[in-house]
Amino acid sequence: QVHLVESGGGLVQAGGSLRLSCVASGIIFRRNNMAWYRQAPGQQRELVADISRGGTTNYADSVKGRFTISRVNFANTVYLQMNSLKPEDTAVYYCKAMTDGNMYWGQGTQVTVSS
16 A cells, blocks of 8 residues: 655744655565645645756745755655745645556645735
8 A cells, every 4th residue: 555644844034944754665666756745724735846867856936946855765754845835835745656658646734825
């Protein structure tokens, strides 16, 4: 059974930082492309950043230069380092794993940025 467990969310002031973690089990992690998405109230879920099996990264324009996605394969973990947070970054952040046409989602972690 596949599990993706996010952690690291919380309440932070604008300009602050958070690091999200997503630990995967039940998949061969190194074979999966991984991604972070977010969903704000009343909004569609949107891609924040992704990282391929080979380590190639991609970012939404809104977070470029502020967020960094990384992965540690031996720990089955993907991270999202978020710096210079803005109130508009407030959302539930979800981890996603993708391989061979299969997609798996975590339950999400809430990030709230106060102004």
